[in-house]
Amino acid sequence: MTDAxxxxxxxxxxLWKTYPGAAAPALQAIDxxxxxxxxxxxxxxxxxxxxxxxxxxxxxxxxxxxxxxxGGQPVDGPGLDRAMVFQxxxxxxxxxxxxxxxxxRQLKAHTADRTSADVEDAAGRADALxxxxxxxxxxxxxxxxLSGGMQQRVAIARALMSRPPILLMDEPFGALDAQTRExxxxxxxxxxxxxRTTIVFVTHDVEEAIYxxxxxxxxxxxxxxxxAIHTVxxxxxxxxxxxxxxxxxxxxxxxxxxxxxxxxxxxxxxxxDQLSRSAADVASxxxxx
Amino acid sequence: MSKPRARRxxxxxVRTGIPxxxxxxxxxxxxxxxxxxxxxAALSGADPVFMPGPDKVWMRALAWWxxxxxxxxxxxxxxxxxxxxxxxxIALPLGLLIGSWRAVQALLEPLxxxxxxxxxxxxxxxxxxxxxxxxGAKVAVIFIGTFFQMVLMVAEDVRRVPMAQIEAAQTMGATxxxxxxxxxxxxxKPALLDTLRVTMGWAWTYLVVAELVASSSGLGYAILKxxxxxxxxxxFAGILIIGLIGLLIDQLFRLAHRKAFPWLQGRH
Numbered sequence: 001m002t003d004a005x006x007x008x009x010x011x012x013x014x015l016w017k018t019y020p021g022a023a024a025p026a027l028q029a030i031d032x033x034x035x036x037x038x039x040x041x042x043x044x045x046x047x048x049x050x051x052x053x054x055x056x057x058x059x060x061x062x063x064x065x066x067x068x069x070x071g072g073q074p075v076d077g078p079g080l081d082r083a084m085v086f087q088x089x090x091x092x093x094x095x096x097x098x099x100x101x102x103x104x105r106q107l108k109a110h111t112a113d114r115t116s117a118d119v120e121d122a123a124g125r126a127d128a129l130x131x132x133x134x135x136x137x138x139x140x141x142x143x144x145x146l147s148g149g150m151q152q153r154v155a156i157a158r159a160l161m162s163r164p165p166i167l168l169m170d171e172p173f174g175a176l177d178a179q180t181r182e183x184x185x186x187x188x189x190x191x192x193x194x195x196r197t198t199i200v201f202v203t204h205d206v207e208e209a210i211y212x213x214x215x216x217x218x219x220x221x222x223x224x225x226x227x228a229i230h231t232v233x234x235x236x237x238x239x240x241x242x243x244x245x246x247x248x249x250x251x252x253x254x255x256x257x258x259x260x261x262x263x264x265x266x267x268x269x270x271x272x273d274q275l276s277r278s279a280a281d282v283a284s285x286x287x288x289x
Numbered sequence: 290m291s292k293p294r295a296r297r298x299x300x301x302x303v304r305t306g307i308p309x310x311x312x313x314x315x316x317x318x319x320x321x322x323x324x325x326x327x328x329x330a331a332l333s334g335a336d337p338v339f340m341p342g343p344d345k346v347w348m349r350a351l352a353w354w355x356x357x358x359x360x361x362x363x364x365x366x367x368x369x370x371x372x373x374x375x376x377x378x379i380a381l382p383l384g385l386l387i388g389s390w391r392a393v394q395a396l397l398e399p400l401x402x403x404x405x406x407x408x409x410x411x412x413x414x415x416x417x418x419x420x421x422x423x424x425g426a427k428v429a430v431i432f433i434g435t436f437f438q439m440v441l442m443v444a445e446d447v448r449r450v451p452m453a454q455i456e457a458a459q460t461m462g463a464t465x466x467x468x469x470x471x472x473x474x475x476x477x478k479p480a481l482l483d484t485l486r487v488t489m490g491w492a493w494t495y496l497v498v499a500e501l502v503a504s505s506s507g508l509g510y511a512i513l514k515x516x517x518x519x520x521x522x523x524x525f526a527g528i529l530i531i532g533l534i535g536l537l538i539d540q541l542f543r544l545a546h547r548k549a550f551p552w553l554q555g556r557h
Contacts, residue, residue: 060456084460090453094475094552106471109462142552155457162461 007036007198008071008081008165010057015066017052026052027063028223034200036165039192041201041213043255045263049224050202050217051170057200058084058168070166080109083164085155087171091143098139101157102126110162122161129157132191149180156188160195169201173208182240185211189238206255210248211238218255220262227262230255341522346529349522353511358530365496365508366534368424372431372499373492376439377485384443388477389469398444405437410498422503430502434495439488446480447473479550486542493535 015030026049034040042050055061056068059078068075070082078084091100104110105122130136133153143151152172159167169188173181189212192199203209209216213232220227233247242248260269300307324343331342341349350358386393387401412433420426450473458472500509508527515523547554 058460060459078456078459078462080462082460084457086453086457088453089451090457092454092472092476094478094550103458103471104461107458107461107463107467109464144552144554158457159460168460 006165007196009036010034010166010198010200011067011069012053012057013067015053015056015063015068017049017056017061017063024223026224027056028225030066030226032217032226032229034198036198037196039189039199039201039212039214040217041203041209041215042217042219043203043206043209043259044219044227045221045259046204047221047224048219048263049221050219052224053219054168054170054200054202057166058082060084080162081164082166082168083159083162084168084170085152085159085172087174088148088151090155091151091158093143096140096142097135097146097154098126098130100143100154101129101135101161103158104162125161125163129160132194133157133187147180149176149184152176152184153187156191160191160197163195165197167195167197167199169199171202171204174203174205181208186240188212206252206259207243209255210234210251211243216251216255218258220258227258338519338521341525345522346525349520350526350530353523353526357506361506361508361511362530362534364506365500365531368427368499368507369431369489369492369496371424372428372495373435373489375428376432376436376488376492380436380439380443381481384440385447385469385474387440387444388447389473394444398441401437401440405441409434409495413498413501417502426502427499427504427507430499431492431495434498435488435492438491439484442484442488443481446477446484449480450476479546479553482542482546482549486539486546489538489542490535493531496531 010033012030012032015027016025017027018025030049030053032053042053044050052061056063057070057075059075059082070079073081075082092103095103102122111118130139133156135150135153135157138146138150143154146154156169156172173184176184185208188199191197201209201212210232214236216230216232218227218230219225230251232251234242234245299305300311327340328343331337331340331345337345353361383397387397388394409430413430416426416429416433420429454472454476455468458468463471496507497509497512500507500513504510504513508531512524512527515521515527
């Protein structure tokens with residue numbers, strides 16, 4: 001796994017997208033340059049366009065205006081240079097774990113000019129990924145026999161099979177419990193160091209964003225836009241106890257406050273505050289205003 | 290006292306599994322109760338033309354056995370399977386196209402929706418004009434009764450394939466046909482087999498209508514002839530035999546489902 005393809009950059013310039021019939025653009029003038037081998041996390045309230053932006057990078061969505069390049073080449077539809085991991089339901093339930101991982105070997109795009117060395121290499125690659133993701137003992141199992149965390153390991157291994165220079169991850173741990181998620185965080189960082197891919201990661205979990213990202217892109221909704229880009233002030237190699245460091249907590253608070261301010265949540269929170277204050281007034285016997 | 294109570298409640302819990310023995314006992318009860326009610330109704334002095342008892346029906350079935358019941362059942366099964374098979378042969382690829390491409394859906398689905406409301410029975414005289422009165426005509430009636438429903442169900446099965454499965458293949462570089470061949474078809478297979486099982490049942494319900502067309506054999510024809518002579522015991526026997534054949538075929542489909550898709554085990 002040392003002969004990985006050199007990582008690629010992704011460049012968005014003045015990217016616009018509006019869904020037909022929508023009041024506000026889903027993406028408004030997005031400018032973002034993601035460096036080769038960088039780990040960038042996009043975070044924000046729901047409806048801020050973070051998933052749309054990721055799916056546009058994957059080539060699964062069109063955009064209306066602007067330029068989008070991966071490794072200098074314009075993005076026009078899905079490509080082998082950009083693998084994607086989905087939140088769930090993307091595994092093939094009729095294939096065993098190992099056959100899911102090797103799925104791309106069934107496609108012409110991967111086997112058009114295949115030599116016997118390629119075939120041998122692919123078998124070795126699949127085995128290495130099984131070991132890397134801790135899946136060796138379930139290689140022959142079907143996805144339905146695995147826990148959610150194990151299923152996502154298979155999905156990540158499958159995406160990595162063809163050594164993609166860019167890995168796009170759409171809330172891949174969103175459906176997992178907190179303990180499993182912590183394990184997956186350390187696993188994906190290990191993968192990032194080893195495979196040297198560029199990773200673009202979408203989440204709604206601020207703590208996850210800071211823990212994983214070299215940079216955190218904070219997005220805001222209606223219209224979907226980039227609010228701010230933060231460079232995470234932590235050493236490159238993260239450990240779980242860094243989550244309690246002042247730098248981590250300060251950035252976490254800053255991001256959470258900003259998400260509250262930019263989403264519709266602000267008015268909801270004010271209303272709650274008002275309600276609890278008048279309830280306290282009633283409880284203390286004072287006349288409510 | 291509280292323990293048996295909890296157990297009783299669990300038997301009635303929504304979608305919760307029950308012990309195999311209990312399942313079998315309930316299934317047999319469900320079949321036995323109507324039999325008992327039938328026997329009781331026949332014994333309570335009803336006119337045997339109105340309600341022939343199980344004994345009379347059994348005797349009639351035995352007589353029919355000597356008079357070529359197997360041949361009747363065989364030709365009827367052939368007609369049903371041929372009409373159903375022909376419609377599957379066309380409905381599976383067509384439904385796959387409708388479910389995979391919006392353009393094909395726009396072109397064909399409203400038309401199919403329109404035709405499927407037309408009564409298959411009303412096509413009988415037209416079939417006689419167009420196809421004639423041979424075996425083809427009987428197969429054609431069953432085809433008309435089954436095909437249009439089947440296309441729509443196949444299209445729906447195909448549309449239920451999770452988008453993430455399709456998009457995952459696209460990001461791995463799959464071509465359009467590879468998506469259909471390597472993702473949509475294998476993913477929809479279990480649902481498709483269920484659709485074939487359900488539509489096989491509908492095909493059987495068109496048998497009597499199909500054998501209205503110049504028949505001289507078949508279970509439906511026998512029922513129609515018995516009707517002319519008011520042999521209600523033979524009508525009963527014919528209906529029950531069709532039910533039994535249907536039950537047998539249905540069980541075969543379920544067995545095939547379990548054998549063909551082991552990866553579905555442990556998910557229900």
